[in-house]
Amino acid sequence: MISFKHVSKIYPPNIVGVEAVNLHIGPGEFVSIVGQSGTGKSTLAKLLFAEERPTRGTIEIGGWDITHIRHHEIPLLRRQMGVVFQDFKLLPRKTVYENVSFALQVAGSAPRRIREVVPVVLGIVNLHDMFDRYPHQLSGGEQQRVAIARSLVHQPKVLVADEPTGNLDALNAREILDLLKKINEFGTTVVLVTHDRDLVNRVRRRVITLEGGKIVSDVEEGRYKL
Amino acid sequence: MILSIYRVSKFAIQNFWRNFWLSLITITMLVLTLLTVNILVVLNFVTDRAIQAVADRVEVSVYFHANASETSVQNAVTYLRSLQQVRDVATISADEALEQFAARHQDDETIMKSLEEIGTNPFGPSLIVKAHEVADFNTVLEALENPQFRDNIREKDFSNYEAIITRIKDTTDRIRTFGIVLSGIFLLIAVLIVFNTVRMGLFIHREEIGIMKLVGASNAFVRAPFLLEMVLLSVVALAVTALLLYPTLAVLEPKFGFYFGGQTVGLINYFEQNGWRLFGLQLAGLVFLTLFSTWLAMRKYLKV
Ligand SMILES: Nc1ncnc2c1ncn2[C@@H]1O[C@H](COP(=O)(O)OP(=O)(O)OP(=O)(O)O)[C@@H](O)[C@H]1O
Numbered sequence: 029m030i031s032f033k034h035v036s037k038i039y040p041p042n043i044v045g046v047e048a049v050n051l052h053i054g055p056g057e058f059v060s061i062v063g064q065s066g067t068g069k070s071t072l073a074k075l076l077f078a079e080e081r082p083t084r085g086t087i088e089i090g091g092w093d094i095t096h097i098r099h100h101e102i103p104l105l106r107r108q109m110g111v112v113f114q115d116f117k118l119l120p121r122k123t124v125y126e127n128v129s130f131a132l133q134v135a136g137s138a139p140r141r142i143r144e145v146v147p148v149v150l151g152i153v154n155l156h157d158m159f160d161r162y163p164h165q166l167s168g169g170e171q172q173r174v175a176i177a178r179s180l181v182h183q184p185k186v187l188v189a190d191e192p193t194g195n196l197d198a199l200n201a202r203e204i205l206d207l208l209k210k211i212n213e214f215g216t217t218v219v220l221v222t223h224d225r226d227l228v229n230r231v232r233r234r235v236i237t238l239e240g241g242k243i244v245s246d247v248e249e250g251r252y253k254l
Numbered sequence: 255m256i257l258s259i260y261r262v263s264k265f266a267i268q269n270f271w272r273n274f275w276l277s278l279i280t281i282t283m284l285v286l287t288l289l290t291v292n293i294l295v296v297l298n299f300v301t302d303r304a305i306q307a308v309a310d311r312v313e314v315s316v317y318f319h320a321n322a323s324e325t326s327v328q329n330a331v332t333y334l335r336s337l338q339q340v341r342d343v344a345t346i347s348a349d350e351a352l353e354q355f356a357a358r359h360q361d362d363e364t365i366m367k368s369l370e371e372i373g374t375n376p377f378g379p380s381l382i383v384k385a386h387e388v389a390d391f392n393t394v395l396e397a398l399e400n401p402q403f404r405d406n407i408r409e410k411d412f413s414n415y416e417a418i419i420t421r422i423k424d425t426t427d428r429i430r431t432f433g434i435v436l437s438g439i440f441l442l443i444a445v446l447i448v449f450n451t452v453r454m455g456l457f458i459h460r461e462e463i464g465i466m467k468l469v470g471a472s473n474a475f476v477r478a479p480f481l482l483e484m485v486l487l488s489v490v491a492l493a494v495t496a497l498l499l500y501p502t503l504a505v506l507e508p509k510f511g512f513y514f515g516g517q518t519v520g521l522i523n524y525f526e527q528n529g530w531r532l533f534g535l536q537l538a539g540l541v542f543l544t545l546f547s548t549w550l551a552m553r554k555y556l557k558v
C-alpha cells in the first residue's frame with residue numbers, strides 16, 4: 029500500500045527531517061510511528077499526503093509514485109486518503125454537519141451524495157445528535173471525532189493521523205484509538221503518529237520507532253520503548 | 255460543474271459581505287477610476303463637437319465686381335465645386351445681394367436714399383464657400399488667385415476662426431493630459447487596492463484555504479472565489495459609475511447646449527448609442543485589471 033525507498037527529506041538549509049527511510053506498509057495494516065520530539069514523525073506524515081516532497085528516494089502509495097507528484101494531482105491524492113491532526117482543523121464558523129459536508133463540496137460531490145454520506149460518517153464516529161453544533165460547543169474528543177468523520181467521506185484507503193490524541197485526556201484518547209481501530213477493521217490502512225505510551229501499548233500492532241530522522245526499530249505487535 | 259460554479263459563487267459572495275468595508279473601498283476606487291475615464295470620454299466628445307461647430311461656421315465670401323459676367327461666376331462655381339476640399343458653394347446673385355442689403359437697412363433713411371440716388375445695382379454677385387476642414391481654406395483661397403478668376407473678384411472675406419479652434423484645442427489638450435495622468439494614477443491605486451483586498455482575503459481565509467487543500471479541493475476551486483469576487487466588484491463598480499454618470503450628463507447636457515447656441519450636443523444620445531460598446535470595453539478593461547492584480551496577489555500569498 030505504502031512504500032518508501034531510501035527517502036530523505038532535508039529542509040533548507042540543512043535540517044534533517046527524515047533520512048534514508050525504507051518502509052513498506054501493506055493494505056489494511058495499522059502502523060504506529062513513535063519517537064521523541066523533532067525526530068521526523070510529522071515529516072513522514074507530510075510526505076505521505078504530499079505536503080512535502082522528498083529530497084531523495086521514491087514514495088509510492090497504492091502503486092502511485094508520488095515522488096514528483098504534480099500540483100494539480102495533489103487534490104486527487106488527498107481525496108483518496110484521510111488526514112487527522114492534533115489541532116482538529118475544523119472551521120469554527122461551520123456546524124458539525126457543514127464541516128463534514130465541506131470536504132465533499134470542495135471535491136465537487138453531488139448534493140444527493142452529500143446528504144447520504146455525511147450522516148453515515150457522523151454515525152460511525154457516534155455524533156448523530158450533534159449535527160447543528162459549532163466546534164466551540166464540543167469537547168476536544170468530540171471535535172476530533174468530527175475531524176475523523178470528515179476524513180472518512182471519501183472512503184479513504186489510507187488514514188494518516190498525526191498526534192490525533194495530543195490535545196486529549198486519556199479517556200478521550202482511548203475513544204479515538206478505538207475509533208481508529210474500528211476504521212482499520214473496515215479495511216483502511218491506518219498510520220498513527222504518536223508519542224503516547226499508553227496508546228501504543230494498547231494497540232498491539234506494528235510499531236516503527238524514529239530517531240534523528242532514521243528508523244531505529246520496526247516490530248510487529250511492538251510496545252513503546254524509549 | 256454547475257454545482258462547483260454555484261459553490262464558488264457562494265464563497266465569493268460570502269467574501270464580499272464578510273469583508274464589507276474592504277469591498278466598499280475597492281469599489282469606490284474602481285468607480286473613481288471609471289469616472290475619470292468617462293470624463294475623458296465626455297471631454298473628447300464635447301471638444302470634437304465644439305471644434306466641429308466652429309468649423310461649420312467658417313466660410314469664405316467671394317465678392318465679384320458688379321460688371322462680372324454671369325459665365326465667369328458660373329465658371330468659378332463649377333471649378334470650386336470640383337475641388338474635393340469644398341463642401342458647399344452658395345451663389346448670391348447681384349439682385350439678391352441688393353434685396354438683402356435693402357432689407358437689412360430698410361429703417362436707415364440715409365442709406366436707402368443714397369441707394370436710390372445711385373439708381374443702378376451697385377452690388378455684384380457673390381459666393382459663399384464652405385470647406386470640410388479649416389485647413390482646406392488655404393487651397394480655396396489659392397485657387398481663387400488663379401488669373402482666370404482674379405480679375406473678376408473684388409474682395410475675398412475669410413472669417414478666420416482658426417485662432418479660436420487652436421485655443422479650444424490647446425485648452426482641451428491640457429485637460430486631456432491631466433485626465434490621462436489622473437486616470438493613470440487612479441488605475442495604479444486601483445491595482446494596489448485590489449491586490450491588497452485579495453491579500454487580506456487570503457489572510458482572513460488562510461485557515462479555511464489550508465483545510466480546503468487538506469481535504470482535496472482543487473487549486474482552481476481555491477482560487478476561483480477570489481477571482482469571481484473581483485469580477486463581481488468590477489461589475490458593481492461599473493453599475494455604480496453608470497448610475498452616477500447618467501444623471502450628471504442629463505444635468506450637464508443643457509449647460510453645454512448653451513455654448514452651442516442652444517443646440518443639443520447629443521451627449522446623452524452619444525452614450526445611449528455607444529453605451530454598450532463603451533461600457534463593455536470598460537468592463538473588459540476593468541476585469542482584466544482586477545484579475546491581473548488578483549493573480550499577482552495569489553502568486554505571492556497563496557502557495558498551492
Ligand atoms: N518546514 C520546516 N522547515 C525547516 N525545518 C523543519 C520544518 N519542519 C520540520 N523541520 C525540522 O525537521 C525536524 C523533524 O521535524 P518533525 O516535525 O517531523 O518532528 P516530529 O517528530 O513530528 O516532532 P514532534 O513530536 O514535536 O511533533 C525537526 O528538527 C524540525 O525542526
Ligand SMILES: [Mg+2]
Nearest residue numbers: 069070071190
Ligand atoms: Mg510532529
